[in-house]
Amino acid sequence: MAFAGSHILSVDQFELEDIERLFDVADLMLPYARRERTTRVLEGAVLGNLFFEPSTRSRLSFGAAFNRLGGYVRETTGFAFSSMAKGESIYDTSRVVAGYMDILVVRHPDEGAVQEFAAATHVPVINGGDGPGEHPTQALLDLYTLCRELGLRPGGLGGMHIAVVGDLKYGRTVHSLTKLLALEERLTFNCVAPAELQLPDSLVRHLRARGHEVILTEDLAEGISDVDVVYATRVQEERFPEGIDVSARKEQFRIDAELYDKVCRPGTVLMHPLPRDSRGGTSELADSLNTRGELAIFRQTDNGIPVRMALFALVLDVADQVTATDRAATWFTPRRFGVLDTRDILS
Ligand code: ASP
16 A cells, blocks of 8 residues: 555455555654654654544544654644534634645544545545444554554564454444454454444455454354463444443453463463543452563554554655654663553663
């Protein structure tokens, strides 16, 4: 795929060679993401971060990634503070904002809405999550993390066994990640969810058609017992029809240190797109796992920076100029960001 000037709307746009290219550039970004060095390659460029749904990680990491390339960021959050609250259409909003910004990241609660933004402008638009549809950059950073955790390259994950757990129906990160993983050879997917929250049929068919084994189960212990990676997700309560009580569903798919030790193979990597839903005192991956080296969730969020930096650099066509303005960073940076981190940052 030609990255330069492209909209990034779906993982369907990516072939293995594109992912390899992106990950090579992401590796080059590590010294900047680690705050060891600085670059000004996007000095003067402006990112428009348009988030019409709640976000912490995606919004801040897109913004920080652009800043770490030397660019500026302008944002709008929620409908209430944008002219959409006055009835402005997506077409008009997109065209207006494109006159101000060099690139847009858009998150919207409706599936397909980000595509509508893209259709109204030639300024590149990146999908930051469209309702239950897709979250392509999350999938790219998930795959980058998975490769780094297992010491593998894209295209080299063949034979791997992965459990996706929780809300596989509304969880857009699972939709994007499984589609991206489908480019690999002969994977086994354990899809662990209640029947009404299982992976959409179209995706199951897609994975099977590409030669992967797909096992659908409600049995959490069995589903996570013989796998290389567990990818847990939050019940996407905000996407449920009103009046449905999801609390029982939340409890059914929680993993804690006791269950992990009892049923998982030693070394099983634990991932989650976050946020963990900690209401009720526990979450999909309980705090008792926080000291485990296998818990990759914060390395995963850290990896959002180099991967999003790489995507910006490729889409704005400056990937080969990044080192031209390279300098050592001079301020204090801790060796580890989190007090319980068991490995070096972005290791
Ligand atoms: N942060 C992810 C998303 O925006 C996952 C989640 O919200 O559960 O899709």
